[in-house]
Amino acid sequence: MAEEPIRVGLMGLGTVGSGVVRLIEDHQNDLCHQTGQGVSIEKILVRDRQKERKVAVDPSLLTERPEEILKNDRIDLIVEVMGGIEPTRSYLREALENGKHVVTANKDLMALHGAELLSVAARKGCDVFYEASVAGGIPILRALAEGFSSDRITKMVGIVNGTTNYILTEMARKGTPFQSALARAQELGYAESDPTSDVEGMDAARKMAILATLGFHMDLSLDEVTVRGISGVTPEDLRFAAQLGYVLKLVGIAARNGEKVEVVVEPALLPQAHPLAAVDGVYNAVCVYGEAVGETMFYGPGAGAMPTATAVVSDLVTVVKNMRLGGNGRAIVAPYREKRVKGADEIFAKYFLRLRVEDEAGVLAKLTLIFAEAGVSLEKVLQEPGCSGDEAEIVLVTHTASRDRLDEVLLRMEELPAVRRIMSHYRVEGGE
Amino acid sequence: MAEEPIRVGLMGLGTVGSGVVRLIEDHQNDLCHQTGQGVSIEKILVRDRQKERKVAVDPSLLTERPEEILKNDRIDLIVEVMGGIEPTRSYLREALENGKHVVTANKDLMALHGAELLSVAARKGCDVFYEASVAGGIPILRALAEGFSSDRITKMVGIVNGTTNYILTEMARKGTPFQSALARAQELGYAESDPTSDVEGMDAARKMAILATLGFHMDLSLDEVTVRGISGVTPEDLRFAAQLGYVLKLVGIAARNGEKVEVVVEPALLPQAHPLAAVDGVYNAVCVYGEAVGETMFYGPGAGAMPTATAVVSDLVTVVKNMRLGGNGRAIVAPYREKRVKGADEIFAKYFLRLRVEDEAGVLAKLTLIFAEAGVSLEKVLQEPGCSGDEAEIVLVTHTASRDRLDEVLLRMEELPAVRRIMSHYRVEGGE
Numbered sequence: 001m002a003e004e005p006i007r008v009g010l011m012g013l014g015t016v017g018s019g020v021v022r023l024i025e026d027h028q029n030d031l032c033h034q035t036g037q038g039v040s041i042e043k044i045l046v047r048d049r050q051k052e053r054k055v056a057v058d059p060s061l062l063t064e065r066p067e068e069i070l071k072n073d074r075i076d077l078i079v080e081v082m083g084g085i086e087p088t089r090s091y092l093r094e095a096l097e098n099g100k101h102v103v104t105a106n107k108d109l110m111a112l113h114g115a116e117l118l119s120v121a122a123r124k125g126c127d128v129f130y131e132a133s134v135a136g137g138i139p140i141l142r143a144l145a146e147g148f149s150s151d152r153i154t155k156m157v158g159i160v161n162g163t164t165n166y167i168l169t170e171m172a173r174k175g176t177p178f179q180s181a182l183a184r185a186q187e188l189g190y191a192e193s194d195p196t197s198d199v200e201g202m203d204a205a206r207k208m209a210i211l212a213t214l215g216f217h218m219d220l221s222l223d224e225v226t227v228r229g230i231s232g233v234t235p236e237d238l239r240f241a242a243q244l245g246y247v248l249k250l251v252g253i254a255a256r257n258g259e260k261v262e263v264v265v266e267p268a269l270l271p272q273a274h275p276l277a278a279v280d281g282v283y284n285a286v287c288v289y290g291e292a293v294g295e296t297m298f299y300g301p302g303a304g305a306m307p308t309a310t311a312v313v314s315d316l317v318t319v320v321k322n323m324r325l326g327g328n329g330r331a332i333v334a335p336y337r338e339k340r341v342k343g344a345d346e347i348f349a350k351y352f353l354r355l356r357v358e359d360e361a362g363v364l365a366k367l368t369l370i371f372a373e374a375g376v377s378l379e380k381v382l383q384e385p386g387c388s389g390d391e392a393e394i395v396l397v398t399h400t401a402s403r404d405r406l407d408e409v410l411l412r413m414e415e416l417p418a419v420r421r422i423m424s425h426y427r428v429e430g431g432e
Numbered sequence: 433m434a435e436e437p438i439r440v441g442l443m444g445l446g447t448v449g450s451g452v453v454r455l456i457e458d459h460q461n462d463l464c465h466q467t468g469q470g471v472s473i474e475k476i477l478v479r480d481r482q483k484e485r486k487v488a489v490d491p492s493l494l495t496e497r498p499e500e501i502l503k504n505d506r507i508d509l510i511v512e513v514m515g516g517i518e519p520t521r522s523y524l525r526e527a528l529e530n531g532k533h534v535v536t537a538n539k540d541l542m543a544l545h546g547a548e549l550l551s552v553a554a555r556k557g558c559d560v561f562y563e564a565s566v567a568g569g570i571p572i573l574r575a576l577a578e579g580f581s582s583d584r585i586t587k588m589v590g591i592v593n594g595t596t597n598y599i600l601t602e603m604a605r606k607g608t609p610f611q612s613a614l615a616r617a618q619e620l621g622y623a624e625s626d627p628t629s630d631v632e633g634m635d636a637a638r639k640m641a642i643l644a645t646l647g648f649h650m651d652l653s654l655d656e657v658t659v660r661g662i663s664g665v666t667p668e669d670l671r672f673a674a675q676l677g678y679v680l681k682l683v684g685i686a687a688r689n690g691e692k693v694e695v696v697v698e699p700a701l702l703p704q705a706h707p708l709a710a711v712d713g714v715y716n717a718v719c720v721y722g723e724a725v726g727e728t729m730f731y732g733p734g735a736g737a738m739p740t741a742t743a744v745v746s747d748l749v750t751v752v753k754n755m756r757l758g759g760n761g762r763a764i765v766a767p768y769r770e771k772r773v774k775g776a777d778e779i780f781a782k783y784f785l786r787l788r789v790e791d792e793a794g795v796l797a798k799l800t801l802i803f804a805e806a807g808v809s810l811e812k813v814l815q816e817p818g819c820s821g822d823e824a825e826i827v828l829v830t831h832t833a834s835r836d837r838l839d840e841v842l843l844r845m846e847e848l849p850a851v852r853r854i855m856s857h858y859r860v861e862g863g864e
Contacts, residue, residue: 023583146750290742
């Protein structure tokens with residue numbers, strides 16, 4: 001190649017950063033063919049220059065001073081894989097202000113400050129790409145932004161957190177309780193020592209906020225996502241779900257009717273024939289529903305150094321192509337659709353409820369009366385003897401009902417003396 | 433919008449063409465937001481102007497004279513949904529020579545003459561996009577060209593023909609023979625009155641040639657695809673497959689080790705846990721395996737007017753964006769990797785064989801000796817009484833072996849008097 005290579009400033013050299021270095025080096029020839037230009041890493045920001053690295057890098061590339069990248073005129077493009085909100089946000093703002101394009105894998109940052117960074121980028125004619133921030137190696141953001149650009153997306157349902165999916169898969173397969181499955185995930189490195197963000201659904205919520213903003217062309221912020229994690233899920237829930245033909249997954253749902261929108265992350269039941277039902281272990285998948293296209297699904301590794309690095313370097317290739325065309329910053333379509341977050345009377349779903357009740361005559365009649373009075377009809381009822389002799393376990397699946405009706409049912413059940421405990425309740429997604 | 437809209441010449445107004453008209457009209461506002469420009473249809477080439485149409489179009493747009501589109505200076509972009517090889521190829525060549533961009537849904541044309549059209553386009557600085565030609569509404573070509581641009585794709589396994597997948601799904605669910613399932617598919621409009629191209633695998637072969645060329649960056653022609661259809665598949669094959677934990681699907685496999693490549697379309701067995709095993713009915717799906725990303729899958733409707741129209745209009749959006757950037761023709765990456773089609777001694781797989789043999793002592797010993805002498809080891813053996821009293825049915829699944837070894841085994845079995853008939857043999861894909 002006669003031309004000068006594109007010079008990259010890499011911020012972060014952890015597992016994903018090392019993967020990026022490896023891909024750029026190993027695939028130099030392919031990258032040249034795709035972009036017409038070489039790609040070289042000019043500087044790498046690290047916290048500690050002396051630290052031993054898993055990947056062989058020229059030590060002279062390493063720096064602990066961010067300004068060596070941010071103020072470096074030779075650098076065209078920043079790849080940010082250091083994570084965190086601050087100082088990362090300030091760094092990327094500064095980079096964009098200095099006319100440098102940004103590729104990031106940082107879902108926390110994009111979910112919280114994506115709109116801000118994208119608006120600086122649009123003003124400066126810079127690219128910001130963040131494919132790696134959602135569902136690792138699955139090119140889902142590209143599919144939304146380009147593949148379905150002519151369609152109107154009405155719903156996205158995703159398994160976008162590998163840690164919780166691994167835990168739920170373990171629990172379902174082996175009947176192990178949540179805590180042991182979590183411990184196993186931690187042993188295998190699938191869960192962090194503080195697993196709160198994954199387990200309580202915050203990680204998935206960030207990804208859903210990014211997907212919904214991009215897919216619906218609406219300005220959706222993280223605090224508009226309703227979140228519930230999986231720490232309350234029990235092996236009994238999974239067993240009863242299976243008995244009724246369902247699989248329990250932590251799903252993100254972003255749904256839209258006109259300008260009314262709902263974004264939620266919660267454990268939900270999926271019919272066994274649902275495309276997401278077979279997505280097990282640390283894999284991720286996102287179902288996308290469009291008015292014209294109907295149902296589609298994108299499946300792949302949701303995390304891992306090399307899959308994530310693939311997404312990062314593919315974004316980098318797009319930036320380089322845009323640089324050659326002079327088209328940077330044009331891919332950014334600012335949200336243009338009005339939105340209104342749905343109230344509990346506008347969210348419709350089927351629900352699964354599991355109750356422990358006194359094993360005496362007339363209990364089921366009292367329960368079903370509550371449903372009838374709330375205008376909620378039942379699709380499935382399952383009664384089994386409970387653990388202790390005087391108890392029964394009742395599982396109910398409703399037909400489609402509004403969320404506020406369900407809340408009313410739950411409230412009235414709490415007041416019913418024969419109901420010892422509402423063990424669990426979950427949305428049933430799909431299969432309407 | 434102050435700017436003039438982009439003017440489109442539409443060639444063909446069948447079901448897909450009508451879908452394109454509908455999408456462009458209904459989504460005008462969204463298209464403006466995405467591209468910064470309106471899109472209007474300037475002329476529509478039809479065979480018969482007087483014919484009744486399913487979609488309301490201004491009759492003055494209709495023309496029976498291709499030159500009104502091809503030589504029309506007001507038209508920037510051709511959308512070709514008329515199908516066929518000639519005169520379509522000449523039309524598109526002429527359009528490109530006249531500097532018009534092309535979006536096409538024509539797999540036959542792209543499989544046979546894609547290289548030619550792309551080279552004219554590259555010379556003239558024009559775009560040619562053909563997402564709709566493979567797997568209808570699934571944005572798989574984009575994923576290959578952009579999402580995995582940084583990775584090296586090693587294998588693609590796809591269910592890329594909805595007609596045959598519907599037939600096999602029917603056969604598996606209801607135990608119906610091929611001919612009745614085909615008749616049912618024809619009744620429902622899923623199969624054409626002459627179903628040869630679908631049923632014998634030619635349609636899938638065209639799509640696999642397109643996928644392999646794009647995904648491997650190799651110049652692969654249609655006659656390098658080995659093809660076998662499903663007309664020989666029996667309900668018994670499906671039943672025995674299910675008994676051994678497999679599902680039978682018509683799959684396209686494109687596999688690459690370095691420059692050695694294999695592209696094949698054939699009925700093959702997939703383990704029930706394979707991501708493609710649950711893809712039923714007219715749906716399509718493609719598994720893509722990359723060195724870095726690992727396993728991914730893309731699933732969605734493989735055909736249908738609106739899904740296909742979505743792919744067409746999304747391509748159109750990309751062309752319009754490129755026009756605004758002045759970047760047309762740059763997306764074309766000419767095949768740059770050397771290739772050599774694998775010989776039978778270089779293709780490795782597991783195989784499933786079903787035989788009808790004389791029900792007498794020592795037959796299994798003779799059979800297994802043949803495998804042993806060919807150096808092929810067995811993973812599973814299943815013997816059942818045959819239909820007539822003196823027969824037995826034997827099903828064998830081998831461990832991984834080269835194709836030429838399997839051919840040797842088949843040849844020697846033919847010569848064995850105790851073997852009455854080799855009922856079927858299939859490759860087993862995945863689950864190694």
